[in-house]
Amino acid sequence: xxxxxxxxxxxxxxxxxxxxxxxxxxxxxxxxxxxxxxxxxxxxxxxxxxxxxxxxxxxxxxxxxxxxxxxxxxxxxxxxxxxxxxxxxxxxxxxxxxxxxxxxxxxxxxxxxxxxxxxxxxxxxxxxxxxxxxxxxxxxxxxxxxxxxxxxxxxxxxxxxxxxxxxxxxxxxxxxxxxxxxxxxxxxxxxxxxxxxxxxxxxxxxxx
Amino acid sequence: xxxxxxxxxxxxxxxxxxxxxxxxxxxxxxxxxxxxxxxxxxxxxxxxxxxxxxxxxxxxxxxxxxxxxxxxxxxxxxxxxxxxxxxxxxxxxxxxxxxxxxxxxxxxxxxxxxxxxxxxxxxxxxxxxxxxxxxxxxxxxxxxxxxxxxxxxxxxxxxxxxxxxxxxxxxxxxxxxxxxxxxxxxxxxxxxxxxxxxxxxxxxxxxx
Amino acid sequence: xxxxxxxxxxxxxxxxxxxxxxxxxxxxxxxxxxxxxxxxxxxxxxxxxxxxxxxxxxxxxxxxxxxxxxxxxxxxxxxxxxxxxxxxxxxxxxxxxxxxxxxxxxxxxxxxxxxxxxxxxxxxxxxxxxxxxxxxxxxxxxxxxxxxxxxxxxxxxxxxxxxxxxxxxxxxxxxxxxxxxxxxxxxxxxxxxxxxxxxxxxxxxxxx
Amino acid sequence: xxxxxxxxxxxxxxxxxxxxxxxxxxxxxxxxxxxxxxxxxxxxxxxxxxxxxxxxxxxxxxxxxxxxxxxxxxxxxxxxxxxxxxxxxxxxxxxxxxxxxxxxxxxxxxxxxxxxxxxxxxxxxxxxxxxxxxxxxxxxxxxxxxxxxxxxxxxxxxxxxxxxxxxxxxxxxxxxxxxxxxxxxxxxxxxxxxxxxxxxxxxxxxxx
DNA sequence: TGTTAACCGAGACGGTACGTCGCGTCTTTCT
DNA sequence: AGAAAGACGCGACGTACCGTCTCGGTTAACA
Numbered sequence: 001x002x003x004x005x006x007x008x009x010x011x012x013x014x015x016x017x018x019x020x021x022x023x024x025x026x027x028x029x030x031x032x033x034x035x036x037x038x039x040x041x042x043x044x045x046x047x048x049x050x051x052x053x054x055x056x057x058x059x060x061x062x063x064x065x066x067x068x069x070x071x072x073x074x075x076x077x078x079x080x081x082x083x084x085x086x087x088x089x090x091x092x093x094x095x096x097x098x099x100x101x102x103x104x105x106x107x108x109x110x111x112x113x114x115x116x117x118x119x120x121x122x123x124x125x126x127x128x129x130x131x132x133x134x135x136x137x138x139x140x141x142x143x144x145x146x147x148x149x150x151x152x153x154x155x156x157x158x159x160x161x162x163x164x165x166x167x168x169x170x171x172x173x174x175x176x177x178x179x180x181x182x183x184x185x186x187x188x189x190x191x192x193x194x195x196x197x198x199x200x201x202x203x204x205x206x207x208x
Numbered sequence: 209x210x211x212x213x214x215x216x217x218x219x220x221x222x223x224x225x226x227x228x229x230x231x232x233x234x235x236x237x238x239x240x241x242x243x244x245x246x247x248x249x250x251x252x253x254x255x256x257x258x259x260x261x262x263x264x265x266x267x268x269x270x271x272x273x274x275x276x277x278x279x280x281x282x283x284x285x286x287x288x289x290x291x292x293x294x295x296x297x298x299x300x301x302x303x304x305x306x307x308x309x310x311x312x313x314x315x316x317x318x319x320x321x322x323x324x325x326x327x328x329x330x331x332x333x334x335x336x337x338x339x340x341x342x343x344x345x346x347x348x349x350x351x352x353x354x355x356x357x358x359x360x361x362x363x364x365x366x367x368x369x370x371x372x373x374x375x376x377x378x379x380x381x382x383x384x385x386x387x388x389x390x391x392x393x394x395x396x397x398x399x400x401x402x403x404x405x406x407x408x409x410x411x412x413x414x415x416x
Numbered sequence: 417x418x419x420x421x422x423x424x425x426x427x428x429x430x431x432x433x434x435x436x437x438x439x440x441x442x443x444x445x446x447x448x449x450x451x452x453x454x455x456x457x458x459x460x461x462x463x464x465x466x467x468x469x470x471x472x473x474x475x476x477x478x479x480x481x482x483x484x485x486x487x488x489x490x491x492x493x494x495x496x497x498x499x500x501x502x503x504x505x506x507x508x509x510x511x512x513x514x515x516x517x518x519x520x521x522x523x524x525x526x527x528x529x530x531x532x533x534x535x536x537x538x539x540x541x542x543x544x545x546x547x548x549x550x551x552x553x554x555x556x557x558x559x560x561x562x563x564x565x566x567x568x569x570x571x572x573x574x575x576x577x578x579x580x581x582x583x584x585x586x587x588x589x590x591x592x593x594x595x596x597x598x599x600x601x602x603x604x605x606x607x608x609x610x611x612x613x614x615x616x617x618x619x620x621x622x623x624x
Numbered sequence: 625x626x627x628x629x630x631x632x633x634x635x636x637x638x639x640x641x642x643x644x645x646x647x648x649x650x651x652x653x654x655x656x657x658x659x660x661x662x663x664x665x666x667x668x669x670x671x672x673x674x675x676x677x678x679x680x681x682x683x684x685x686x687x688x689x690x691x692x693x694x695x696x697x698x699x700x701x702x703x704x705x706x707x708x709x710x711x712x713x714x715x716x717x718x719x720x721x722x723x724x725x726x727x728x729x730x731x732x733x734x735x736x737x738x739x740x741x742x743x744x745x746x747x748x749x750x751x752x753x754x755x756x757x758x759x760x761x762x763x764x765x766x767x768x769x770x771x772x773x774x775x776x777x778x779x780x781x782x783x784x785x786x787x788x789x790x791x792x793x794x795x796x797x798x799x800x801x802x803x804x805x806x807x808x809x810x811x812x813x814x815x816x817x818x819x820x821x822x823x824x825x826x827x828x829x830x831x832x
Numbered sequence: 833t834g835t836t837a838a839c840c841g842a843g844a845c846g847g848t849a850c851g852t853c854g855c856g857t858c859t860t861t862c863t
Numbered sequence: 864a865g866a867a868a869g870a871c872g873c874g875a876c877g878t879a880c881c882g883t884c885t886c887g888g889t890t891a892a893c894a
Contacts, residue, residue: 011838011891019840037326040880051841056882058839113381114325118245127383161382162374162397168381169373173321175335185406189370192404193397219860219869227871250849259872264851266870453742456854467867472856529797530741534661543799577790577798578813584797585789589737591751601822605786608820609813631844638885640844666875675846680877682844833894840889850879858871863864 008058022048023055024072027065032107036114039065063119066111070125073108079136085144089163089190092137093183096167100178113172134160150194158199162190216266230256231263232280235273240315244322247273271327274319278333281316287344293352294399297371300345301391304375308386321380342368358402366407370398438464439471440488443481448523452530455481479535482527486541489524495552501560502607505579508553509599512583516594529588550576566610574615578606632682646672647679648696651689656731660738663689687743690735694749697732703760709768713787713814716761717807720791724802737796758784774818782823786814 008016026048030039039062045052059065080091100106112129115122138156145152166186170176193199216224234256238247247270253260267273288299308314320337323330346364353360374394378384401407442464446455455478461468475481496507516522528545531538554572561568582602586592609615632640650672654663663686669676683689704715724730736753739746762780769776790810794800817823 007839014891015889016839016891041882042880053842053883054840061882116383117322117325117380123383126381130382158393161377165377165381166369166373169369169376172325172381173334173373173376174338174369175324175331185366188404188406189397189401192401192406196396196400196404198393198396198400215870222860222870223858224860224870248849249851261852261873262871269851457856458854467869469857469867469869473866477856478854532799533738533741533796539799542797546798574809577793581790581793581797582785585785585792588741588797589750589789589792590754590785591740591747601782604820604822605813605817608822609816612812612816612820614809614812614816634843638844643845664875665877677847677878678845685877835894836890836892838889838891840887842886842888843884845882845884847881847883848879849881851877853874853876855873855875856871857873858869860867860869862867 006058006060006064019048019050019054020058020068023050023059023065024069026050027069028073028108031066031069031111032104035107036066036111039111041065060121061119063115063122066108066115066122067125069108070112070129079139081140081143083147085140085147085149086187086191088140088144089159089187090183092140092160093163093167093186094180096164097178097180097183100167100171113168134164151200153200154194155199155201159190159194162193162199163187214266214268214272227256227258227262227266228276231258231267231273232277234258235277236281236316239274239277239319240312243315244274244319247319249273268329269327271323271330274316274323274330275333277316278320278337282337287347289348289351291355293348293355293357294395296348296352297367297395297398298391300348300368301371301375301394302388304372305386305388305391308375308379321376342372359408361408362402363407363409367398367402370401370407371395435464435466435470436474436484439466439475439481440485443485444489444524447482447485447527448520451523452482452527455527457481476537477535479531479538482524482531482538483541485524486528486545495555497556497559499563501556501563501565502603504556504560505575505603505606506599508556508576509579509583509603510596512580513594513596513599516583516587529584550580567616569616570610571615571617575606575610578609578615579603630682630684630688643672643674643678643682644692647674647683647689648693650674651693652697652732655690655693655735656728659731660690660735663735665689684745685743687739687746690732690739690746691749693732694736694753703763705764705767707771709764709771709773710811710815712764712768713783713811714807716764716784717787717791717811718804720788721802721804721807724791724795737792758788775824777824778818779823779825783814783818786817786823787811 008020023044026044027039029047030043041052041055041059041062044065045055048055055065059068077095080088080095082088082091098105099109112122112126116126117123134157137160141150141154141156141159144150145154163186166189167178167183170178170182216228231252234252235247237255238251249260249263249267249270252273253263256263263273267276285303288296288303290296290299306313307317320330320334324334325331342365345368349358349362349364349367352358353362371394374397375386375391378386378390439460442460443455445463446459457468457471457475457478460481461471464471471481475484493511496504496511498504498507514521515525528538528542532542533539550573553576557566557570557572557575560566561570579602582605583594583599586594586598632644647668650668651663653671654667665676665679665683665686668689669679672679679689683692701719704712704719706712706715722729723733736746736750740750741747758781761784765774765778765780765783768774769778787810790813791802791807794802794806
């Protein structure tokens with residue numbers, strides 16, 4: 001996921017690299033300070049010391065900055081593997097709660113969600129990001145199956161989404177805060193649904 | 209929910225009323241055509257024939273327009289009452305699916321969600337709207353209890369949110385579309401969780 | 417000079433009178449504080465407690481306010497009469513210097529001059545004011561003739577203008593300040609011209 | 625006198641130059657047609673085809689336009705040199721009369737005087753303009769001294785102002801028109817004062 | 833180790849929309 | 864019935880940020 005067909009690919013060293021680093025850093029600072037709404041190319045250019053024109057050339061605009069920041073922040077944190085499905089799901093939920101609960105760590109993902117509302121590029125990046133995340137998180141389910149905790153035919157992605165959806169809903173739609181208690185409830189509900197066979201069967205292809 | 213402390217309250221008749229109607233109508237049209245991103249005070253003023261300055265005076269800006277449109281569109285559609293919890297929940301889910309699936313009917317609510325990302329006012333209006341909606345929808349659960357389908361202590365709002373959260377998640381976060389199949393799955397999951405006692409107990413006060 | 421054919425002439429008592437007093441007072445305060453540029457109907461209405469609409473009805477606008485203030489401030493100060501032409505002219509010059517040198521006393525006349533640039537009404541009022549002033553000041557010349565200081569045929573108004581013109585020029589055109597030394601020079605120049613017979617003859621009718 | 629520290633200084637060629645020419649021309653047209661009161665950035669932008677934002681960027685507002693127009697119109701007309709002081713002064717007076725008598729040629733200077741009432745920048749430009757003009761006009765006096773028409777110690781600037789002050793006074797303060805007869809009187813008065821020794825001595829430094 | 837294509841700095845501009853100010857006019861409402 | 868208070872139309876203001884263009888200057892990468 002990222003910036004393609006824009007300058008900066010062919011000579012990715014030296015000043016080019018320094019500029020990218022400076023711009024990404026400035027973007028993160030701006031996001032942390034003023035959020036998505038306060039993010040402007042102008043300010044990022046100023047803060048980074050890279051000229052506005054260059055920012056446009058290489059990132060194409062505000063959404064490009066955010067997408068690149070998402071790429072850069074793409075912490076490949078490992079999927080939890082505790083030995084039990086419930087604990088794994090709980091860990092996944094806690095991760096969401098903790099990330100968005102921290103205004104610094106949550107700044108970029110929050111901004112990406114916001115940006116996705118405005119820009120196709122950001123939306124694509126977000127969806128890819130989530131797809132990747134959910135895909136990897138599906139390993140949790142796979143291991144549960146291997147352990148015999150679940151029967152073989154379970155839509156793993158659906159299980160993962162069942163955990164995260166209510167959290168995002170509260171965070172971005174109803175504006176409620178989330179905490180570990182909510183996370184616990186979410187996990188419990190998911191387990192109940194899984195055990196009731198609601199997510200039986202393979203993944204349905206995403207409807208786009 | 210609504211516009212307060214702004215002109216138009218004290219002499220709510222005559223031209224004042226005509227202007228409001230014209231502006232709200234224009235807002236709806238603009239929203240339906242260009243969405244939230246394309247909604248500008250300038251365009252609404254032009255389309256409505258009401259002067260820009262007046263729009264600013266009375267609505268304060270784009271978010272005020274949307275809030276007022278939400279108020280005006282506040283269709284007090286009745287909560288479903290089919291005689292069974294499952295059918296009621298399914299009806300609630302279908303309502304969400306159908307509303308947001310229709311680009312015209314869904315325009316305003318979608319815009320409100322978008323606007324809530326930018327504006328405190330819009331966010332407040334959205335949250336109030338959802339709280340009201342979920343509150344009324346809780347009647348579904350109350351009736352199920354009365355019928356003996358459920359035991360007495362169930363957090364009704366939690367049940368309702370359990371139905372809607374995954375739908376909003378797909379609509380606004382992952383960008384997936386929703387259909388009746390998804391709705392069915394959501395309802396099934398919710399019922400499983402309810403039956404497993406996940407939502408037992410009274411509502412916890414909202415964490416804001 | 418003044419407001420004619422506008423409301424407020426026929427019932428000049430009670431509230432009508434109070435309103436006029438309040439508005440004039442507010443106008444003077446605003447002028448003294450913010451000068452002509454800062455004088456707005458809105459502010460005067462607010463300060464005076466008289467409704468904006470009423471101000472428009474009775475004064476017609478900013479220029480009306482100024483004209484009325486000029487009327488109200490129309491101090492019929494006596495023309496100097498010291499017994500010598502030179503001393504009289506010097507007194508006239510000092511009066512100008514002192515008036516415009518004092519930022520409070522000078523506020524209204526300065527504002528009138530400014531206003532005359534924008535509004536026909538204010539210009540008319542100013543010209544009438546000056547004509548009146550110069551006309552009365554001509555008494556100085558008349559007395560000099562009576563005393564035998566001057567021969568009979570002198571354009572009295574021209575003499576008076578010869579004294580004031582350089583002062584206004586400095587004040588309003590070149591932006592220089594004026595002081596008593598300048599006033600003295602102006603008087604000396606005028607006397608020289610008078611004695612050289614430059615202003616001999618009757619007044620020429622004003623060229624408008 | 626002029627625009628400083630604003631865009632357009634560093635790359636004064638190409639489009640930049642074309643824009644400046646277009647804007648100045650449009651300003652002159654607007655001034656000639658509607659006078660100072662009718663001069664708006666909006667109209668100048670429209671007429672010139674240069675975007676409003678650009679006009680603000682480079683000229684800063686209406687006063688900047690006028691200042692620049694004054695610069696551009698800064699016709700360095702030569703100071704008269706006829707061989708006699710009286711004729712020279714008369715020529716100076718006629719120049720003022722003719723300039724302001726012609727509604728086209730007089731448009732810019734009139735506007736500058738008006739603008740000087742509103743804006744510090746315009747005032748500064750006007751004062752500088754007049755200082756320059758009077759300074760150059762002082763050559764008339766110098767030559768008279770060289771010819772022996774006057775004794776050596778005469779405040780040349782005072783002489784020049786003595787000629788122009790009454791004319792500006794009539795034009796801008798009393799609203800009278802000026803003609804050659806008035807100009808003659810003014811010259812006569814000045815000569816009388818000069819001969820009487822009123823303007824003896826060097827220039828006093830301007831009191832600002 | 834040059835050279836050259838790639839990248840960048842710099843300044844100015846067109847454009848959309850914003851939000852505001854003050855003027856002067858209507859028109860609803862209340863007495 | 865008539866005015867007072869409220870709302871409005873209107874033109875202009877000055878600004879923010881967007882995205883683009885043109886020029887000329889560096890510089891990374893490859894021959």
